[in-house]
Amino acid sequence: MSETDNYETAASRDGDFASFDDHKKGLLGHFHNALHTNPALVPLIVLVAAVIGFGILLGSRFLSPFALTLILQQVQIVGVLAAAQTLIILTAGIDLSVGAIAVLTSVIMGQFTFRYGIPAPVSVVIGLGVGTALGAVSGWLVSRVKLPPFIVTLGMWQIVLAANYLYSANQTIRSQDIEAEAPFLHFMGVKLQFAGATFTLGVIVMVLLVLILAYALKSTAWGRHVYAVGDDPEAAQLAGVNVHGTLMSVYMLAGFICALAGWVMIGRFGSVSPSATTGVIGNIQAITAVVIGGISLFGGRGSILGAFFGALIVGVFELGLRMAGADPQWTFLLIGVLIIAAVAVDQWIREVSS
Template structure:
């Protein structure tokens, strides 16, 4: 026997096995949640409503209270939409709240103090929001700086500009209503069947629907997910990743300006100190809504559910007599659970 023949006799004779093994129920659940990112927040929202309807009774399920929850989450949801666009690209924007307040101050100062027609003042505020987003986008795409560091820095810049331009003065609701009622239009309320619905709530739903269409029915939306999932592969596929990222930050800035309009309608007045928790609240809504902080995964509907979950839990706990301290404690626990669940779901694609 030749030497090479002796070696061949010791070869591995096993063959590849391509049989599909049956998944366990837990694995099937994991795959289902990976394919349907809005399923978890939808289930949590339904369970929250059911739980607080049993704990707080009819007060929670009353039409007026449910419409109040919808009003309370309007600003969080609008800013959350802007944050969702950034998070899908594997970034984060810590300046959304500062942009929103700066735009509201610009609108108010021009319309109330300078006598500029309210629609033009509104347009100027939207332009400022777009410019702020463009600055963030340019720093991220041109200088290749991390979004977290960039937006942390611009948050301080925009907040300082806000205090300087407003002189730390609040424009009263009466003055806004007298000189620029257009800016308060989203605060217009309509009573129906015991519920009080505002124009801002309807505007929020229209915005969510419009952004959902862009993300799911346009090439730009597909490019956005591709850039967030794997920027190198997206670049090799011919997607101009830098252009997509820049436009996303500009769009986020414009949406923050629309959030400023919503903020004015909600509180009536224009304060440079308003919306101080908007940055955190927007991240909370996005994370609880099922978006992945690693990019490439998330939905606008999920963000809407996330904002509603925060509103339902805070409202339900308040009606149950729980102190505000423990309300924030509960929201913090929800964030940790949402991130842990996202890590588990991501193992499907690992």
């Protein structure tokens, strides 16, 4: 080999090849770094600030155990739906059918009990099974047929909602009837009270669900695979991740969680109504919570705790502004601002200085 071939040895070799020292980035840089490693930090700060803000504004009326636990009760359905939505969005998908699945499964739990005389616990299990099956259909269409999740779940939303009206013949099952004949359907509405604070089982299920999913996403191989699939599916495949299996498990689990939200709905509303607004706006509410929670719509980034905080932020604004006597439109306006701000922060976090 001639001398001219060695031109590259001219480059010095003494630079560190893989030194991972933190660059001196100043306060903002450290903050940036902290946000990068803990994506749930921003919504937590916003949540705490909102609670303190309304606390100063409204005093003990707002900072009472009653009011604070009322927020939890008001967000329990959206909170559970947001957990399902988080899983889907982490895989770089989106699920427009979450609310519709919740309503249909609540109708199934009610109608199976009242129309066919099936014991309520069995009807609940059937409802959970139907939710899981609907999730499996979406998951299969996304993973195997390679249709965009937006399209699949847009269609699924319409199909499920229409099936819900057709099957129920638009009949509502009254709360009194449920109380008298199938109280098990109201199980998620059972209230536990301590010193003015009221927790329903639905609230406790929501919190447990978020904690369990946070553990699974962070500390199990399955969770790491969910993030990897959302980040770059081809890379995940080449690295040895079962991408199809991961997507199927995510969509099925999301469907199951939506059905759980359906059960929570019966506890919250008392009655079983096929025209519950959750069917129409549940998807947008869940996406709002997830986005405010700092989860990237591009997939692979964010934490489910953030989505939970996002749901709580919406709840705090709703109750706080209502107690302050503001026009409810202010709530929507502020939530709109929060959504845009959250995505702007997400973009800033993703901008990585190397």
